[in-house]
Amino acid sequence: IAKGAGMIAPDMATMLAFFFTDARIKSKTLGRALSEAVDGTFNSIMVDNDMSTNDTVLAFANGLSGGAEIKAGRGAAGFTGLLRDVALKLAQMIVKDGEGATRFVEIDIRGAASQKEARLAARTIASSMLVKTAFFGGDPNWGRIMAALGRAGIRMNPARVDIFFGAVPVVRQGLDAGNERRAAAVMKKKEVKVRVELHMGRGVHKLWTTDLSHNYVKINSSYRT
Amino acid sequence: IAKGAGMIAPDMATMLAFFFTDARIKSKTLGRALSEAVDGTFNSIMVDNDMSTNDTVLAFANGLSGGAEIKAGRGAAGFTGLLRDVALKLAQMIVKDGEGATRFVEIDIRGAASQKEARLAARTIASSMLVKTAFFGGDPNWGRIMAALGRAGIRMNPARVDIFFGAVPVVRQGLDAGNERRAAAVMKKKEVKVRVELHMGRGVHKLWTTDLSHNYVKINSSYRT
Numbered sequence: 001i002a003k004g005a006g007m008i009a010p011d012m013a014t015m016l017a018f019f020f021t022d023a024r025i026k027s028k029t030l031g032r033a034l035s036e037a038v039d040g041t042f043n044s045i046m047v048d049n050d051m052s053t054n055d056t057v058l059a060f061a062n063g064l065s066g067g068a069e070i071k072a073g074r075g076a077a078g079f080t081g082l083l084r085d086v087a088l089k090l091a092q093m094i095v096k097d098g099e100g101a102t103r104f105v106e107i108d109i110r111g112a113a114s115q116k117e118a119r120l121a122a123r124t125i126a127s128s129m130l131v132k133t134a135f136f137g138g139d140p141n142w143g144r145i146m147a148a149l150g151r152a153g154i155r156m157n158p159a160r161v162d163i164f165f166g167a168v169p170v171v172r173q174g175l176d177a178g179n180e181r182r183a184a185a186v187m188k189k190k191e192v193k194v195r196v197e198l199h200m201g202r203g204v205h206k207l208w209t210t211d212l213s214h215n216y217v218k219i220n221s222s223y224r225t
Numbered sequence: 226i227a228k229g230a231g232m233i234a235p236d237m238a239t240m241l242a243f244f245f246t247d248a249r250i251k252s253k254t255l256g257r258a259l260s261e262a263v264d265g266t267f268n269s270i271m272v273d274n275d276m277s278t279n280d281t282v283l284a285f286a287n288g289l290s291g292g293a294e295i296k297a298g299r300g301a302a303g304f305t306g307l308l309r310d311v312a313l314k315l316a317q318m319i320v321k322d323g324e325g326a327t328r329f330v331e332i333d334i335r336g337a338a339s340q341k342e343a344r345l346a347a348r349t350i351a352s353s354m355l356v357k358t359a360f361f362g363g364d365p366n367w368g369r370i371m372a373a374l375g376r377a378g379i380r381m382n383p384a385r386v387d388i389f390f391g392a393v394p395v396v397r398q399g400l401d402a403g404n405e406r407r408a409a410a411v412m413k414k415k416e417v418k419v420r421v422e423l424h425m426g427r428g429v430h431k432l433w434t435t436d437l438s439h440n441y442v443k444i445n446s447s448y449r450t
Binding site for chain 1: 273274275276277278352353354355358359361362364369372373375376437438439441442443445446447
């Protein structure tokens with residue numbers, strides 16, 4: 001169960017998620033599985049960049065399944081994978097439910113110099129108001145993505161960067177790939193995937209976010225907590 | 226001369242500022258004066274958080290004033306102060322000219338544990354979309370400011386925090402000061418000052434920013450670069 005992006009208010013518990021399982025698993029093992037499951041899911045979503053100070057993810061296990069105990073280490077890999085699948089689904093549902101969201105956007109960074117830089121690149125793109133308003137307008141404005149990468153504080157060489165909107169290459173080695181019309185068609189869809197290939201190393205990170213719409217401003221400027 | 230916040234597009238030179246003086250001053254001394262002058266001015270403004278990769282501030286001196294040469298060190302203090310005054314005025318004009326801006330907001334952080342944390346606190350508040358939409362709505366929503374402080378990664382104790390909108394105390398030691406109506410009147414003005422007293426140390430930072438309006442979204446979602 002998860003609730004999320006419609007109540008990002010400071011005096012309320014905001015993003016809340018609860019997992020319930022009848023698996024037989026010790027608290028510590030469950031905790032570790034949960035940490036692994038949230039890393040690329042609940043910790044990889046952004047709606048308005050305002051991290052709440054009250055976010056909570058909890059997992060409960062009552063052991064009533066009757067199955068064998070799930071042991072720590074390799075034995076927990078299958079369970080952790082399933083927990084991760086559910087976490088990913090819930091986390092993405094929170095983004096789709098984001099305030100004023102009209103598009104669901106995946107930012108997929110590949111080839112960064114490190115994992116940390118891949119995450120930083122994804123977060124910088126996803127938190128850019130210029131990028132998010134371009135998504136709202138259905139505008140294949142790759143220049144704003146390049147600019148976000150340029151100020152992200154990561155190692156990069158613009159001449160090596162490839163960018164794809166869906167399957168359409170829009171930037172090849174830092175230059176316009178000449179697919180404006182096809183890219184515009186991709187950007188008008190409800191779900192958009194943006195892939196950036198930095199060609200600097202092996203760092204990868206996926207993150208899910210929304211556009212920035214008139215409705216976001218309306219909701220957050222006119223309601224009084 | 227400065228131009229700014231209406232052309233934050235990735236393939237254009239964006240924030241540009243030029244200083245011209247007939248003072249007699251060596252290039253190195255002028256460069257140092259300029260660095261000092263931009264620190265609390267051009268480097269303390271935010272409109273939409275999207276730092277351009279093309280911002281430029283240049284100073285030119287032709288020495289035609291006929292006055293004595295302005296020497297490095299203490300001798301340059303007066304000149305640097307004047308340069309700073311002009312820089313502050315220009316920087317604030319850029320913010321007032323910000324895309325879609327309806328309000329000019331000063332964020333004044335005092336009593337942070339360090340200068341660095343004061344700056345971080347100011348930047349976190351000024352880049353919060355929740356805070357900026359509240360400014361647009363003229364909403365004295367101090368909870369959003371507290372939440373931004375809470376996630377800023379600074380040392381703080383909520384029970385010590387005081388917040389003022391203009392001269393009106395809205396938070397006293399972390400709690401509502403009961404001045405809702407007076408605070409709302411302040412927030413409806415074109416220029417709003419927000420002062421945060423953290424009571425943790427001597428770190429101070431001032432920053433100038435705008436609200437986040439419908440027009441910002443309109444401008445940036447509908448124009449095509």
